Amino acid sequence: MKRLEFHITYICNHKCIFCSEGNRMIKYNNYPLTILQVKTILLDRRKKWFNHVNFTWGEPSLFPDFLWLLKFTKKLWYKIYVWTNWTLLAWEEFCKEAMEYIDEFSLSVHWYNQESCYKQIWHKNHFEIFKKAAYNIKKYKKNNFFFNNVVINKHNFKDTLKIIKFLYESDYPMKQVLVSNIAPEWIAENDFKDLVFDLYEFKELIPAIVKYIEEKWIILRFFWIPTCILDNKYSEYANDAHWEERHTIERYTNEAWKITLIDIYSPDNSRKRCFVDKCNGCEWKNKPCTGVFSKYLENYNF
Numbered sequence: 001m002k003r004l005e006f007h008i009t010y011i012c013n014h015k016c017i018f019c020s021e022g023n024r025m026i027k028y029n030n031y032p033l034t035i036l037q038v039k040t041i042l043l044d045r046r047k048k049w050f051n052h053v054n055f056t057w058g059e060p061s062l063f064p065d066f067l068w069l070l071k072f073t074k075k076l077w078y079k080i081y082v083w084t085n086w087t088l089l090a091w092e093e094f095c096k097e098a099m100e101y102i103d104e105f106s107l108s109v110h111w112y113n114q115e116s117c118y119k120q121i122w123h124k125n126h127f128e129i130f131k132k133a134a135y136n137i138k139k140y141k142k143n144n145f146f147f148n149n150v151v152i153n154k155h156n157f158k159d160t161l162k163i164i165k166f167l168y169e170s171d172y173p174m175k176q177v178l179v180s181n182i183a184p185e186w187i188a189e190n191d192f193k194d195l196v197f198d199l200y201e202f203k204e205l206i207p208a209i210v211k212y213i214e215e216k217w218i219i220l221r222f223f224w225i226p227t228c229i230l231d232n233k234y235s236e237y238a239n240d241a242h243w244e245e246r247h248t249i250e251r252y253t254n255e256a257w258k259i260t261l262i263d264i265y266s267p268d269n270s271r272k273r274c275f276v277d278k279c280n281g282c283e284w285k286n287k288p289c290t291g292v293f294s295k296y297l298e299n300y301n302f
């Protein structure tokens with residue numbers, strides 16, 4: 001599968017405490033992509049045999065004429081993946097039509113009740129929005145594949161299992177859970193000391209998470225968690241082993257200070273990670289693990 005990650009919006013209705021894209025949203029908020037730009041890229045990449053597109057950042061469903069874009073993309077025979085915060089899925093007509101075109105949904109939930117929801121995303125009404133969206137999804141789902149992404153940080157990592165249970169008991173038809181460590185970029189980099197958590201403390205929680213997920217026959221992946229934290233027993237759940245190379249299309253300011261688009265090729269997902277002394281001789285080094293976030297080492301030993 002030839003993957004394209006396409007940053008089509010630089011607006012979002014949430015203010016997640018761990019946001020890694022806020023700098024670009026501020027910088028390019030007044031430079032939205034046009035329908036023509038998006039169509040041109042999709043047509044060009046399809047001719048180059050790309051067949052999977054991920055519409056993402058900030059909240060892709062806020063792109064003007066998003067439903068029209070989905071129809072257009074599907075006519076090009078792309079497999080469509082959308083990373084979304086659920087908001088427009090609470091609108092019944094939108095949800096019903098979106099289910100016709102989106103093959104894979106990655107929906108973000110990092111909380112388990114109204115209080116924890118607000119603490120993570122600073123949106124007072126989103127907990128109620130989630131309940132409406134979950135109902136609509138259950139009502140209109142077809143053969144869609146549903147992921148959930150749980151971004152863990154100091155304020156919620158101990159609640160990881162509670163969050164997953166909340167989702168399962170909400171009748172959201174998730175087939176895969178991605179438990180993602182925070183990436184030290186933008187807000188998450190500036191506030192990293194207040195967000196980072198001890199990986200070895202999280203390690204103690206992994207067996208219970210795996211046990212629950214296996215009982216429910218759900219796929220589990222841990223993202224940006226060093227494989228040695230998972231150990232041999234759970235190393236198969238490392239997302240590094242399943243990550244595929246891709247191209248990313250995003251806004252960019254060139255040397256002439258012109259705002260344009262850039263195509264970034266990512267052969268791996270190292271993203272500010274590094275190796276330490278204990279990685280020497282490790283069976284997972286680069287196969288597939290790419291280490292620990294270098295910023296983590298400023299706060300904890302590894």
